[in-house]
Amino acid sequence: MGYVLDGEGLDGLVRELARDYLVFAPVRKVGAGRFTDVDQVIYDFVDDASQIELDAKSDYSFKELLTPLSQTLFYYTEDQVREAGGIGSAGDPAREGDTRDVLVLMRACDLHGVKRLDAMYLHNGPEDSFYRRIRDRVHFVLLGCPQTFEHCFCVDMGSNVAPDNWEFSLERSGEGYACAVENESLLPLFERYATASRDVVPAHVTQNDVHVRVPKTVPLELRTSPVWDEYNHRCIGCGRCTLVCPTCTCFTMQDVAYTENGRVGERRRVQASCMIDGYSTVAGGASYRKQHGERMRFKVLHKVYDFRQRFGYDMCVGCGRCDDVCPEYISFAACVNKLSDAVDEWDAQHEGSVARDA
Incomplete structure (x- = not known):
């Protein structure tokens, strides 16, 4: 109605x-x-x-x-x-x-x-x-x-x-x-x-100015692709992109003590993400994905590939807020397209290698 x-x-x-x-x-x-x-x-x-x-x-x-x-x-x-x-x-x-x-x-x-x-x-x-x-x-x-x-x-x-x-x-x-x-x-x-x-059908967008090509599969070898290297310098690791994202869910835990002996206080769940310093730090002080390019790789693959392998659909919903808020003007859509280009290039080289071996 x-x-x-x-x-x-x-x-x-x-x-x-x-x-x-x-x-x-x-x-x-x-x-x-x-x-x-x-x-x-x-x-x-x-x-x-x-x-x-x-x-x-x-x-x-x-x-x-x-x-x-x-x-x-x-x-x-x-x-x-x-x-x-x-x-x-x-x-x-x-x-x-x-x-x-x-x-x-x-x-x-x-x-x-x-x-x-x-x-x-x-x-x-x-x-x-x-x-x-x-x-x-x-x-x-x-x-x-x-x-x-x-x-x-x-x-x-x-x-x-x-x-x-x-x-x-x-x-x-x-x-x-x-x-x-x-x-x-x-x-x-x-x-x-x-x-x-009267009959009302909610309006929805039928055409965007920005387009992405989401890869159907991503070869494991692309985890070390040079496509991620530019983000070692461009990305500053502020985490704004993940804080505005409607689908990022990661958090860390904090205990806030009210007394000197620490036996009275509260436990908080605080938003965190793969793009923020300290999130991947483990016991002993070791840290995974120290380079910002490695963090970008992890985020992009999670949004347009890994999540889909588990739930059947991509995590990213294309709202574009990450692009809106990035102080370094990094485009997530461009990241996805660069990944797709790298997949196409790898597929072409791999197929050529298979043909030569045959």
Whole structure:
């Protein structure tokens, strides 16, 4: 079922939804960008439609709600252990203890990102109970995406059309807003605020300016390919690309002691990644993948090959945020294409070698 709302109707809809749900949406923070007078679009809790940014891609993904930068898992004393709260501690400490479910507004690529997070935390061995506790309370609103954004390559990654795990959609339509409603329990709410009803098909991108060729297979020999060497110098190992990525799931653990004897404190799960110094350090101080090129190889292969071998689809969803945020202007799409070129070259040489041997 589809509905059309005017601005006043959307305001009323969001205000009423915010009474029953925590609404987590992209918000434009004026002047908060990396450069002077540059805005930044990030996710935040909202209670009014005017706060929601519908026209720009968010600089950071939704995932801080499900996998926070720093999440307290439990508090401990000498006598007991108490688990931390759920949604509040994950998205906004001031909201810890709020029992409402959450509506998260996101585009199709990010909805595919949720599928990747679920695969890693829920279907990659024993379920992660801390993730599950939050995930069960989170529902999704699809933001229609009628045109591509800079650096996006979602079409080639197959993530331009949203999976069927959203409650309703929202996008601009002429002077108003169009919504397709999948959750029948929300129909009375839309009927109250809509100016008209009609069939609505959420808009999705059909063509990107950026294209990638994802290799079907990657020979093991390419782990030492010179294609990775340039990133030893270009990449500075800041990890921004993985922190904004909607599908990166890696973390490390930190114990924060409140007392000198260390017997009272808390344990935190903190986002980390293969691109950040110290992540691959093991007991004794040894470290794997010291070179930034080795880290880039690990990340790229995980995103467009290794993950697929386990789950049947690629980890990368083509949102392009890694390209948006990189201070060295490294293009992940270009990395994938260079890898594909190296695979093609290896295949050609290998086939020639086989022909000569025959």
